[in-house]
Each structure stands twice: as C-alpha cells, then as structure tokens.
Amino acid sequence: MEWRHKDLLDVTQLSLDEVRHVFETATYFQEINSRPVKKVPTLKGHSVVLFFAEPSTRTKTSFDMAGKRLSCDTFSLAKSSSSLTKGESLKDTVLTLQAMNPDGIVIRHQASGAAKFIADRLDCSVINAGDGRHAHPTQALLDSLTLTQEWGSLEGKTILILGDIAHSRVARSNSYLLTLLGAKVRLCGPRTLLPRYLKDWPVEVVPDLDEAMKGVDAVMCLRLQLERQHDGLLPDLREYSKYYGLGPRHLDIAGKDVKILHPGPLNRGVEICSELADSASSLILDQVASGVAIRMALLFLYLTRKNQ
Amino acid sequence: MSNPELVIRNAQWKGGKVDLLVSEGKVLDLIHTSDAAYEGAVEIAADGLNLLPGLTDVHTHLREPGFEYKEDLESGLSAAAHGGFSNIMCMANTSPVNDNGVITDQMLSRAAKVMPDGPRLFPIGALTKKLEGKELSPMHELAESGCVAFSNDGVPVKNTELFRRAVEYASDTGLPVIDHCEDPYLGLGAGMNEGPTSSRNGLAAQPDIAEASQVARDILLAEYLGTSIHLAHISCKKSVDLIRWGKERGVKITAETCPHYLLLTEESAMDYSSMAKVNPPLRTIEDVHAIMDAVSDGTVDMFATDHAPHAAYEKEVEFVIAPCGISGLDTALSLTWSLVSSGELDFDTFIKAWTVNPCATFGLPVNTFSKGDPADFLLFDAQQEWVVEPGTMYSKGKNTPFAGETLKGRVVSHFLGGKKIV
Numbered sequence: 001m002e003w004r005h006k007d008l009l010d011v012t013q014l015s016l017d018e019v020r021h022v023f024e025t026a027t028y029f030q031e032i033n034s035r036p037v038k039k040v041p042t043l044k045g046h047s048v049v050l051f052f053a054e055p056s057t058r059t060k061t062s063f064d065m066a067g068k069r070l071s072c073d074t075f076s077l078a079k080s081s082s083s084l085t086k087g088e089s090l091k092d093t094v095l096t097l098q099a100m101n102p103d104g105i106v107i108r109h110q111a112s113g114a115a116k117f118i119a120d121r122l123d124c125s126v127i128n129a130g131d132g133r134h135a136h137p138t139q140a141l142l143d144s145l146t147l148t149q150e151w152g153s154l155e156g157k158t159i160l161i162l163g164d165i166a167h168s169r170v171a172r173s174n175s176y177l178l179t180l181l182g183a184k185v186r187l188c189g190p191r192t193l194l195p196r197y198l199k200d201w202p203v204e205v206v207p208d209l210d211e212a213m214k215g216v217d218a219v220m221c222l223r224l225q226l227e228r229q230h231d232g233l234l235p236d237l238r239e240y241s242k243y244y245g246l247g248p249r250h251l252d253i254a255g256k257d258v259k260i261l262h263p264g265p266l267n268r269g270v271e272i273c274s275e276l277a278d279s280a281s282s283l284i285l286d287q288v289a290s291g292v293a294i295r296m297a298l299l300f301l302y303l304t305r306k307n308q
Numbered sequence: 309m310s311n312p313e314l315v316i317r318n319a320q321w322k323g324g325k326v327d328l329l330v331s332e333g334k335v336l337d338l339i340h341t342s343d344a345a346y347e348g349a350v351e352i353a354a355d356g357l358n359l360l361p362g363l364t365d366v367h368t369h370l371r372e373p374g375f376e377y378k379e380d381l382e383s384g385l386s387a388a389a390h391g392g393f394s395n396i397m398c399m400a401n402t403s404p405v406n407d408n409g410v411i412t413d414q415m416l417s418r419a420a421k422v423m424p425d426g427p428r429l430f431p432i433g434a435l436t437k438k439l440e441g442k443e444l445s446p447m448h449e450l451a452e453s454g455c456v457a458f459s460n461d462g463v464p465v466k467n468t469e470l471f472r473r474a475v476e477y478a479s480d481t482g483l484p485v486i487d488h489c490e491d492p493y494l495g496l497g498a499g500m501n502e503g504p505t506s507s508r509n510g511l512a513a514q515p516d517i518a519e520a521s522q523v524a525r526d527i528l529l530a531e532y533l534g535t536s537i538h539l540a541h542i543s544c545k546k547s548v549d550l551i552r553w554g555k556e557r558g559v560k561i562t563a564e565t566c567p568h569y570l571l572l573t574e575e576s577a578m579d580y581s582s583m584a585k586v587n588p589p590l591r592t593i594e595d596v597h598a599i600m601d602a603v604s605d606g607t608v609d610m611f612a613t614d615h616a617p618h619a620a621y622e623k624e625v626e627f628v629i630a631p632c633g634i635s636g637l638d639t640a641l642s643l644t645w646s647l648v649s650s651g652e653l654d655f656d657t658f659i660k661a662w663t664v665n666p667c668a669t670f671g672l673p674v675n676t677f678s679k680g681d682p683a684d685f686l687l688f689d690a691q692q693e694w695v696v697e698p699g700t701m702y703s704k705g706k707n708t709p710f711a712g713e714t715l716k717g718r719v720v721s722h723f724l725g726g727k728k729i730v
C-alpha cells in the first residue's frame with residue numbers, strides 16, 4: 001500500500017485497510033524489536049522533532065525509541081527547554097520548526113486542535129501524540145493492535161472504556177477505532193465525566209459499573225486527573241475508587257478471560273486496584289511494547305510516504 | 309419648505325421607482341419618479357440602485373481608547389460608513405473603560421476630529437465602574453456627556469442584586485440597560501456551544517441555557533421593576549422562546565441578534581477555526597431557524613453587528629486561547645441582505661431591524677423617508693457581487709469567518725444628513 005497521508009491528526013482519517021496496513025507494518029517491526037540488535041537503517045538520514053508542549057515521559061520515550069531503532073535522528077523540543085515558557089506563540093514555534101526543515105514532527109499539546117494548527121502550517125509530516133481532549137491516534141492504534149494480537153480479531157468483542165471520558169482523547173480515538181475494527185464499545189463513568197452529547201459516538205453508555213461489566217471482553221481504564229475533585233466533578237477519590245475503580249469483583253462479573261488495559265501512568269488504587277494492574281489479565285505492558293512498534297510503523301509510513 | 313438642494317433620481321424603493329428630494333440635510337419628499345426640474349439642485353442618477361435608509365448598529369466594539377492596534381475610532385467609523393451604518397453605538401469595554409463623562413467626552417471629540425462627517429457615534433456607558441461588577445457607574449454624568457445606554461458587555465455582572473440596582477438606577481436617567489446574557493459559571497471559559505461538535509472536538513463548551521437562564525432572569529427582573537432591558541446578541545432558541553413569553557406578558561424587553569447567528573452554526577468551529585469563535589458561541593441549525601422566525605415575527609427586534617475586531621496575530625493561535633469575536637461592520641449589511649434576496653426575510657422587517665427599531669429603542673435619529681427626517685441614506689447595488697477579502701476591509705479587524713465568500717449587494721454611496729460620506 002502506498003501511504004499518501006501527510007499527517008496523522010486522528011484515527012478518523014484512516015480507512016479500515018489503512019489501519020490493517022499500519023498493523024502489518026507494526027507487526028514486522030515487532031520482530032525487529034525482539035532481535036538482539038534492535039536497530040535497522042530504514043530511516044537513516046531522516047530527522048524528526050519531538051515537540052512535547054505538555055509533558056509526557058512515556059509517549060515521548062516511546063517515539064524516541066521508535067525513531068532511533070529505525071536510525072532516524074530525533075530531537076526534543078520540550079516546553080521547559082523551549083521559548084514556550086517565555087510566552088512564544090504556537091505560530092512562532094511552528095515557524096521555528098519549519099526553518100529547521102525536519103522530515104516529521106511529533107506533537108503533544110494541551111490544546112485540542114493544536115496538531116491541526118501546526119499541520120496546516122508545516123510542509124513536513126505531523127503526527128499527533130495527543131492534543132488536549134481531542135485525539136490520541138497512536139494510543140488508539142497501539143491499544144487495538146494489542147487486543148488484535150491477543151484475540152486475532154476484534155470482531156464481535158465488547159470493550160468497556162471506564163472513567164473520565166469527557167476529558168479523554170484516548171476515549172475519543174478509541175471509540176472510533178475499536179468500532180471500525182468490529183468491536184462494540186461501552187462507556188462507563190460518573191455523569192460529570194461523560195460528554196453531554198454522545199449521539200454521534202458509536203457507543204452505548206452503561207452508568208453502573210457492575211452492570212457495565214456484564215459480557216465485557218476487555219476493560220480500558222482511563223487515567224483520572226486527580227484535580228477533577230476541585231473542578232466540582234467528583235466528591236473525592238475514595239468515593240470514585242469505590243464506585244468506578246476496577247477491582248477484583250468486577251473480574252468475577254465479566255469472567256476470568258477479561259483483559260485489562262490502561263494508557264498509563266496508573267493511579268494505583270484509584271481507577272484500578274493494584275493486584276489487577278499486575279495480574280495475568282493485564283495487558284498494560286503489552287500496550288507499552290506495541291506502542292514502540294506502532295510508532296515505528298507510523299514514522300516509517302509517514303516519512304517515506306509518496307507525495308501527491 | 310424650500311426647494312431641494314439634492315435630488316436622487318430614479319432609485320428603487322419597495323418595488324417602485326422614486327426620486328428623493330433633500331433640503332437642509334433633511335428629507336423633503338420621496339416621490340414617484342418624475343421629470344420635474346429642480347432649479348439649483350444637485351442631481352444624482354440612481355438608475356438600477358436601491359435606496360435604503362442608513363443603518364444603525366447598537367452593538368459595536370471600537371477599541372479606542374486603549375486597543376487602537378485592534379481598531380480606532382477612525383478605522384471603525386470608516387468601516388461603518390462603507391458598511392452602510394449612519395449611527396454607531398460603541399461598547400464601554402475600552403481601556404480605560406468608558407465609566408465617566410471624561411472618557412465619553414474624549415470619545416466624542418476624537419470621533420468629531422477624525423471623522424467629522426460621520427457616521428454619528430453614540431457611546432454606551434459602563435453599567436459598573438471599570439466593568440468590575442462591584443459599584444454602579446455615574447450614570448447621570450455619563451448620560452449628560454452623551455451616552456445613550458449602559459452595559460457591562462464584555463464582562464457580564466455576576467451579582468444579580470447589583471444588576472437589579474443598576475437597572476433601577478439607570479431607569480432614573482431614562483436610558484436603557486443592555487445586558488450580555490451569560491451565566492457567569494455555566495459559560496465559564498468556554499469558546500463554543502456545548503453540542504455534538506464540542507463533544508467530537510473535545511473543546512470546553514457552554515450550553516445554550518447559559519444564555520437562556522440569564523434571559524429568563526432579565527425578563528423577570530424587567531417585569532418586577534416595570535422597566536425595560538435590552539438583551540444583546542441573542543443566539544439560541546430557548547432565549548427566543550423566553551423573550552416571546554415575556555413580550556406576551558407585556559414585559560418591556562427588546563432584543564437583538566447578529567448576522568452570524570442567522571448564517572452559521574457550531575459546525576463552523578469543527579476545524580478549530582478561531583474565526584468562528586464568538587461569545588455567545590455559534591449554535592445549532594435549530595437555533596438558527598428559531599432566530600430567523602423570531603426576527604420575522606418581531607420577537608427579536610433588531611440586528612446588531614457585535615463588531616469585535618482583533619489583530620491577526622491574536623486570532624492565529626490555538627482555538628482555546630483565541631479571543632472571541634467577528635469583525636462585522638464591513639459585511640453585516642450584505643450578509644443580512646442575502647436573507648432578503650433569498651426570500652427568508654421580508655424587506656420591511658429588514659428595514660425595521662436595522663433602522664426603525666434600534667433608533668426607537670435608543671432614541672436615535674431615524675430616516676423613514678418622511679418629511680423632516682435626517683437625510684441618512686444609502687444607494688445600494690443589490691446586483692453587485694463581491695468577495696470578502698479581509699485585506700480590503702476598512703476595519704483594522706480582519707477576523708471574519710466569511711473570508712473568501714461571495715456576497716451580493718454592496719453600498720455604492722452613503723449620505724449622512726444629506727452629505728455624501730462614501
């Protein structure tokens with residue numbers, strides 16, 4: 001398949017065939033990641049800027065490692081080390097980046113739409129590593145790859161996304177992608193953390209967690225931003241973990257085969273109890289491994305794309 | 309009365325051909341086109357052009373003093389002149405705020421200096437000092453200096469008790485209060501309507517009830533106090549329903565809406581376009597239809613631009629941090645005229661919404677083409693197509709979501725008090 005997209009802003013840009021192609025490419029790179037020497041010259045001579053205006057150690061490390069394993073030069077531009085802290089506008093950052101003439105930019109930003117903002121102004125590929133509450137396409141792809149490799153297919157599976165849906169780019173991207181791959185998506189969380197308008201979302205909402213666990217094949221826990229209590233969206237963490245935190249009894253409801261995912265970093269004892277995070281049901285570390293492979297695949301596809 | 313000094317020949321007015329006779333800056337007569345000769349009169353052939361009364365904008369942000377880089381009195385009034393506005397009411401959220409007679413005097417004398425031929429400027433005084441919502445502004449002094457209304461637009465008053473007192477105090481001056489209806493908590497920090505688009509985009513949003521609940525409060529307050537309140541830039545169906553209810557009860561409320569609430573929906577912000585970021589935010593197609601109906605049946609009395617110019621660099625940022633507002637003076641007439649040409653809005657309602665009703669509400673000079681009215685009028689080419697090119701707009705604010713669109717109908721000339729200003 002010839003890759004023709006310039007940017008990856010959200011998974012909604014990708015067709016089913018394109019997602020499968022990303023998976024195939026990632027699976028190929030997973031093999032490389034299991035070799036003793038995990039470096040290939042595929043992207044030698046290419047350079048990518050990792051522009052993380054909002055801190056995220058794990059996503060950034062994942063992209064960095066993905067790039068380096070393909071022999072791509074990666075450069076970091078973090079908020080603390082850039083002039084952003086001096087109040088530089090995003091537009092000026094874009095112009096600065098453009099002048100450096102990289103082949104690709106990976107952007108993480110706290111504003112929804114920021115990835116599109118810079119993609120509209122740059123000639124090189126832009127890969128969205130999370131923009132505000134909007135989208136997190138690479139996370140969704142790695143989540144789906146992890147589950148696809150676990151089960152062979154997502155067709156007919158039911159996946160519960162649990163927690164703070166309203167503020168979650170992971171939930172937005174995953175709802176679309178899991179559905180595209182044939183799964184049914186269910187959402188559960190307190191009403192203050194669910195978007196008011198879900199009509200266009202391919203999901204069902206089950207407010208009660210015990211009820212929501214019935215017949216579920218996997219649960220995707222979302223990280224809870226602890227300050228939601230102060231935003232007036234939660235009474236406190238104790239109540240949250242009691243009614244919306246994933247615990248052992250939920251496994252009994254869903255059945256032992258249920259899989260647990262979490263985009264990390266975990267608040268142990270808040271959105272998930274510690275034993276479950278470390279249990280045989282947990283795919284959390286598989287997600288991390290898939291993440292590197294997915295990002296290698298994306299860097300490869302976008303940086304070697306055929307220009308129209 | 310004497311012979312006319314100015315004769316506009318053969319213009320179109322309500323389906324017929326007319327001659328307008330002007331004497332001493334006032335309308336002398338509007339008659340069927342004739343061959344009559346008027347000795348000593350300047351004659352202007354207006355064949356193929358529509359005659360319109362000069363428009364009145366009751367809601368403009370002119371930015372001077374304080375933010376002249378966004379707009380100043382000269383650029384703002386020039387945009388108004390070319391956009392067809394004879395009267396402009398400017399909001400008080402300047403820096404310093406227009407909360408004392410000295411600032412009002414300064415605005416008026418600056419306007420007279422930079423645009424001596426008009427359009428006419430009518431400042432709106434702050435409802436509270438510095439718009440802080442803590443103390444009443446000196447409204448008698450503001451009225452005496454030339455303010456025609458009071459408003460906290462820009463920073464709605466949070467304290468309902470203080471708002472009540474402000475409305476009471478303003479009623480002693482005989483001038484109306486204009487309220488920007490927005491619940492200060494429900495709307496907090498949100499740049500778009502809470503709906504399917506904000507849900508997909510992941511943007512902080514405010515529901516339509518943030519506006520409507522304040523509209524309801526104002527109607528109850530106006531009824532209770534037996535005084536009038538003017539409701540600014542109405543954007544949603546729920547507000548319209550409440551206003552209709554209030555008017556049926558005989559409450560003395562008036563309301564305005566803006567061209568963008570009749571022509572755009574929240575989907576304009578789907579691509580995170582900061583040009584579509586306004587406050588109140590663009591709503592849904594149901595809201596657009598409801599407002600259209602409300603303008604047609606008179607529930608919403610008038611149009612206003614809510615002209616809110618910003619510098620280009622201020623808008624070219626992430627949607628979340630972009631300032632709200634559309635630069636409206638250059639385009640408002642053509643945009644609303646499109647509703648007349650498409651048959652959605654009848655001509656008489658259009659004229660009422662842009663001239664008769666705003667002037668009646670705020671006591672401004674109005675031209676109904678009756679003998680003695682100020683000769684404020686436009687020659688308007690309803691067939692002329694033009695493309696909205698921000699670079700050619702007269703306002704310093706180039707922020708418009710209509711950039712690149714082809715509009716039909718444009719001001720050819722603008723006469724104020726019988727004097728040609730465009």
Ligand SMILES: [Zn+2]
Binds near residue numbers: 461540541
């Ligand atoms: Zn306002």
